[in-house]
Amino acid sequence: MRIKDHPLLTFERGKKIHFTFNGHPIEAYHGETIAAALHAAGIKVLKKSIIYERPRGFFCAIGKCASCMMNVNGVPNVKTCVTLAEDGMVVKSQQKGNLEIGTDPEPSQIKKMNTQIAVVGAGPAGLTAAVTALKCGASVLVVDENPHPGGQLVKQTHKFFGSSRERAGTRGTHIAKDLFEKAQDIVMLQAAVIGCYTNEHEHVIASVKDGDLIELHAQKIIVATGASEKILLFENNDLPGVYGAGAVQTLMNVYGIKPGNNVLMVGAGNVGLIVSYQLLQAGVRVQAVVEAMPHIGGYHVHAAKIRRCGVPIYTSTSISKALGEEYVTGAVTVSLDENWNSVPGTEKEYSVDTICLAVGLSPSVELFHQAGCSLAYVPELGGTTPLHNKTMETTVPGLYAAGDAAGIGEANTAMMEGKIAALSCIDALELSTDETAKELKESFEELHLLRSGSFGERADQGKEKVFTLWREHHG
């Protein structure tokens, strides 16, 4: 399942290591997560659900969905999709009769750290915020639970749209590399943020790294925790082999592992179209793209790229069922009428080993909620969103939001929001200069421009709602 030749990526695999899965030896490469290495070895079923004993595999592959949790070296509920495989590890499935409770590991020590600006999340928004603030002379620390920096940016092998004054025409993978090079000394990886506490004077972020509790004291916080993939309701949607589009990208573009050999893509927004093209580049067959809406949601140019490779796109069509016992062996699609009801007799069966869902994202707002920020359901932005103003400050003073966590957009707008949040913090910390003030003003204009046009309209309306609600909240 490992990709050898790729038109855009080269996979520099680390040294070979070995671990056991339910007693069986598994070969992996240093730098691969447990879940990725198991997938490369053809293992898709990671555990069984406790009550109904249904097979479970990973869904998101970025540590958000908990579907991949296993017992690792005696510790239960380890997210194996964000935990690196190590030589000699003992990995076991969790299921009925095999549920070791384990002991809560006591933090071996509490480390205190200080910074002016703390950033949660090392994706496009978080890294851009960090690099911007660093350039302005602030002390910055970025915390991320993943083993690799860059968030979803490292998987975007396509050339970015947007303005050539910014980074249009550059592949996302290169933007990620560039950002991380500038921020590498201030990024703390494999550190999960478990809470954010605020008083009048400062913020404290609680984070766990290598079993230690880290108390990070900061004057300003930028939360850029990204988003999680939405699931769709259909029969057998929990079967291993039903993956979120981000998970498919993680496997093939980060680890160089094919998610499968035959894929049905669900969703013809930009994500579904782009990931379909990336699957073709990885040498995977995409049998069809189905889209419930009566039209393609993404850009025509992305649709055209896969159409000329012979991939059909069926609009007004959705998935009704995944087939298979232990993992996906097929899928059934059905046409929808103008009221979104299935049309009997239009079922079509596909022989596929992977069903990729690209049906939208929801902002990851847990930390905002825990920190006491006001949230609102804004469908235009993908769901529950933290209220914020134009400067990206939430209803908790000194706590800022950026990127998909502040409402679903795309990578260019996420980076621009990261920049705005950082420059606003710089202003609030009284570190601003004429130059940074000018940069902030230009960033507002650039962001507005990116959201103009028919494709950006919806997000723009969602943001207007959020700004209005923020103002109402502050009376």
Added chain:
Amino acid sequence: MDEHRRTGILTEEQIQELAPEPAGKIAIVECVEDIPCDPCVTACPSKALTMDSLIGKPKLLSEKCSGCGFCIAECPGLAIFVVDFDYSEDKAVVMLPYEFVPLPEKGEKVHLLDREGKKVGEGEILKVRTHKNKTTVLSVIVPKELAMSVRNVGRIV
């Protein structure tokens, strides 16, 4: 709703508009939506591609276009092609972006694919040029009547 938003394929009328006068060597810009994107404008050494603002469709000033093809590998949407309608009496050359491995080689016979990926004939690779950004531009010799149909190639195995 426009037909191309249902099918992912441009209509005959849209294709007609792309090359009103099929002659010479010229860029065919298959970018018909107002998306925020402008790298083609800066890529063009002849200033033949213009946009009023970041949002909008690029306009091709055909009298300025030299058919150099610099824009092909720069377009993030891989939506620009260059057609030399007058390559020979009965052949045209289509320059197209290609991002798959293995790459075809110069002189190789290939399947000619249309906008739906359907085989419409056989052609020959004239030139293979991989750009710094890893997009390859293939120049393919095609029957003249297929110049506005061929938009991809498939390797013959």
